[in-house]
Amino acid sequence: MLHQLMRWKRAAWRALTPEDRAAMANEAASVLTAMGAEQSAVFSMLGHKGDLMFVHFRRDLDGLNRAELALSRLPIWDYLEATTSYVSVVELGLYESTARIYRMFGERGLEPGSDAWDEALAEELARQRKAMEPRLYPAMPDHRYACFYPMDRRRGEEKNWYMVPFADRARMMHEHGMVGRKYQGIVRQIISGSVGLDDWEWGVTLFAGDPLQFKKLIYEMRFDEVSAVYAGFGQFYVGLRVTNEDLPRLLAEGELA
Amino acid sequence: MLHQLMRWKRAAWRALTPEDRAAMANEAASVLTAMGAEQSAVFSMLGHKGDLMFVHFRRDLDGLNRAELALSRLPIWDYLEATTSYVSVVELGLYESTARIYRMFGERGLEPGSDAWDEALAEELARQRKAMEPRLYPAMPDHRYACFYPMDRRRGEEKNWYMVPFADRARMMHEHGMVGRKYQGIVRQIISGSVGLDDWEWGVTLFAGDPLQFKKLIYEMRFDEVSAVYAGFGQFYVGLRVTNEDLPRLLAEGELA
């Protein structure tokens, strides 16, 4: 995934003739509409941290780089400046399935670290990856509101997530997941990992039809032990989805229906 | 709520003819005056963090986005740059009423988590929301001075608000509220939540006829346990309300009566 936060250079943009603005906006809208099929979306953001957010899902880094370069070649790009961005890879929480595998293999009498164990594990992971393909390569949700923020697990002197035993981490993640599950159908949560790819360990992208649910969900989760004690949060970005129909006018005139 | 802090690009503004400045200022003033009916206000700020602050109350994020886009379409906007902003939702402290509900339901013999409890709770919350509507959707106070700052509850390794039991948090919030109550009629306090919407957990907007009362109130509160131990503060912004009458001249000439 690539999130791009962009700010209008409005004075320069408005120095153009309406015809030039319309032409550039239409060209951009048509490229972005075509990109939509590859799972890209545009949002009109609240506040000064960015006027527009572009979110891209692609199969690999090459696809993201191509998307980024394609947008940067648009004439309209001269009138936008990047305020921030985020590079990450959709991932699935593996605490529950890892625990299940250990239990299952244990019942089968497999010895951790043995060849039989390793072989069974490789097989099982391949099976899961296949089963989870649709969740690993999701389609762009079409809710009206989106919220994005990056986060870390803390490594404090006393409270250090990476020194907590697996079973405790699995328990905390399970409790955390229970809260998330209460919002199923209300808030769509896409978790992406960015260790080694960007400045935080995870990116969280939420989609909902009611933006107050972002606040409700995250506030409720803040009391989960895993968040209260071990979560570090970056900046929060919130905005409204811009449909293909609304895009040319928003770009050209700064107006959203 | 949306707070927008803007800085003048004075050199460019003054390169315009006085007529152009006056025309742009008048157009902006009339849009802002009309917005005033929807609960927007303008402040002349002290210091380098912004020359003007726009504060908007709206019913929903769409209304805030519309306000933001409407202002950004003004020609005068080319001569302003955003230094910061804040997105939040007015909220009411629920510690006291939650505690009261638990007591009340307990006296009625309701079991927490039972169907009867949940039903009574939903009923009670709906009743309260209705009763509190005027406080949830406040009119813009018209005091001469305003102060804005964002804040967090701390999640330190030892002192972590989100790990404190409810009863202790309720007690600390009650003591805190007692200090606030001493300033009733002197400082109007609007608390808004921004978990999941912006970078801090809350925004505090204060209004008063005497700006020294901001200092007095906040200093006194700093000794409250909830502030002393658990509050993290962002930047502070202070300014003077610009009335509809003063607005055109301030915008055109940088003069405030």
Place this chain on the structure above:
Amino acid sequence: MLHQLMRWKRAAWRALTPEDRAAMANEAASVLTAMGAEQSAVFSMLGHKGDLMFVHFRRDLDGLNRAELALSRLPIWDYLEATTSYVSVVELGLYESTARIYRMFGERGLEPGSDAWDEALAEELARQRKAMEPRLYPAMPDHRYACFYPMDRRRGEEKNWYMVPFADRARMMHEHGMVGRKYQGIVRQIISGSVGLDDWEWGVTLFAGDPLQFKKLIYEMRFDEVSAVYAGFGQFYVGLRVTNEDLPRLLAEGELA
């Protein structure tokens, strides 16, 4: 008080004709000289954090806002950019007098919180405010060097100033004051509070005829318990006073006698 740190946009300034520069510099110098009577001063700063510092004392926020707007209307202001600023209110340390009042009232047999106590307290504070008027509304010191920095009292997990009992805070402030007193006649110290007005809790402005005394005083104080354990410091700014005579040439030509 308002401190304004400004940086020259030299390339643009020097693109002007010498005549235009001289005219703008003279106009600014005459406005600033007139402002001097209202207690404003200009400093030529060391380093990249600002070329000029303007310090304004006024009776209220309105006066500061007027000063700021008046300067911003000067043509020369298009050639300066604000790097930082600070808003604060001159205040007097009250630990000693508060302790004295408690002792005095106790000796008189007054009960804290009683009506008699409150009445006597109001009377006493009014009396003190009158007596201290010259220190609350100081004239601008005319030493050659000034040093400014903002500071906080720390609220750490273990070491939290706002959780320390009054008597201990009073003792530490007394010891701290003893060090300050050693520099009477050498370094003039103006303490201003900025809780609720700006990003730190206090601003400290020092004036001296020998700038090494700033270093000596602050280094000596750093070993005071109240500084060593409880002080958090912002950035430090140091500069030379620009007299009315030197001002036009410094502004026009960047030269200081």
Place this chain on the structure above:
Amino acid sequence: MLHQLMRWKRAAWRALTPEDRAAMANEAASVLTAMGAEQSAVFSMLGHKGDLMFVHFRRDLDGLNRAELALSRLPIWDYLEATTSYVSVVELGLYESTARIYRMFGERGLEPGSDAWDEALAEELARQRKAMEPRLYPAMPDHRYACFYPMDRRRGEEKNWYMVPFADRARMMHEHGMVGRKYQGIVRQIISGSVGLDDWEWGVTLFAGDPLQFKKLIYEMRFDEVSAVYAGFGQFYVGLRVTNEDLPRLLAEGELA
């Protein structure tokens, strides 16, 4: 080593004629291609932190300074701005060899600190330096993906790497190295030290044919005691290698095959 992160000033670049762009791009590409022989490489980066990353290996600081000045003399450099950079020196982990030397010399009956010891040590270090020359002056790896980040060893109040006894540090580094070794042939890791040269203590540059391996390796390592407890991380940068063939077109047109 010098890492340079650069961002395009696209509006200015595109204001040039296609012929001028092509000429400047070709000149830059030919200088960079020639530099490649001296071990320089170009990467197309993901996200807003930089569009291009230049990585230079040279024998000394003078060579790096020459490379930096040579690039800055290119006409195309007027259309790029530096967002960050990193100066460091390739180094080899010496924990294992130091421990081995102590053991070896001990077996030989040498007394630490004696003249015999010092002489043997100087001899041994000279021998190792010679043997390790190829690893100290590596050729530029030619994998398709690179990841760069700076890091520190933490000096917390409780957990302070520089107060940990040598034997414990050696043990932790050994465990850490074991994880790195699992990725041999998958991720090429070049560790460079920057104490006294840049803002972090080390720079880590990873090269791989599959960028997910960066995430996998670093996430796995995060549970190593040395990383979990003692590592502080800076920003992460990830990008795709630009071959000599692709360079002119990427520079001129912003397109990568």
Place this chain on the structure above:
Amino acid sequence: MLHQLMRWKRAAWRALTPEDRAAMANEAASVLTAMGAEQSAVFSMLGHKGDLMFVHFRRDLDGLNRAELALSRLPIWDYLEATTSYVSVVELGLYESTARIYRMFGERGLEPGSDAWDEALAEELARQRKAMEPRLYPAMPDHRYACFYPMDRRRGEEKNWYMVPFADRARMMHEHGMVGRKYQGIVRQIISGSVGLDDWEWGVTLFAGDPLQFKKLIYEMRFDEVSAVYAGFGQFYVGLRVTNEDLPRLLAEGELA
């Protein structure tokens, strides 16, 4: 001392004719060469934090302010922008001599705080100041490489330098000095204090003929208790001395022999 880090605005510089560039460069070089006699030097820096570093030694703040203003009046200054700077005063470590004085006076039977003690102390300090004059007002070292960084002594909740008894601080400083002494003749170390003058407590400027010695020295020192536990470090800057001969060409053409 004043350190000035400056970055070229290359696009604007190169828009000038070669004749104008040469004229401005020559004028600047001749001013800087003349300043060299007053102990100023120029360095070509590695990385994005600055292209040039100017280091000035002067007798007082007025001299530094004059140097800064003189450079800022150069036409070439319009093509440079300050990225950072540092103001500090050369100082000598007094832990050893203070301890020696106490011992010496004790042996003489003087009582600390007595008039005899104070008189002897004033006499002794005057004597030392005279003896140390050459070290307090050093000539600019002429090594090829320089390294600059600011630093603090930490005031953590547990580990607070300013709460450590004098004897322990003196012992740690002594051990630290022993490491520094090993590099005598290899790395020239100039320590300057900046408490009350700039944002850190000290500035460290190192000069050497081999830049790897900066890394070696600072890494070795990092294990000293005083550094490991009590040192906080700012940014590090490293560069090559530009001789009077090389200066015009570096300024005009960006080339260093």
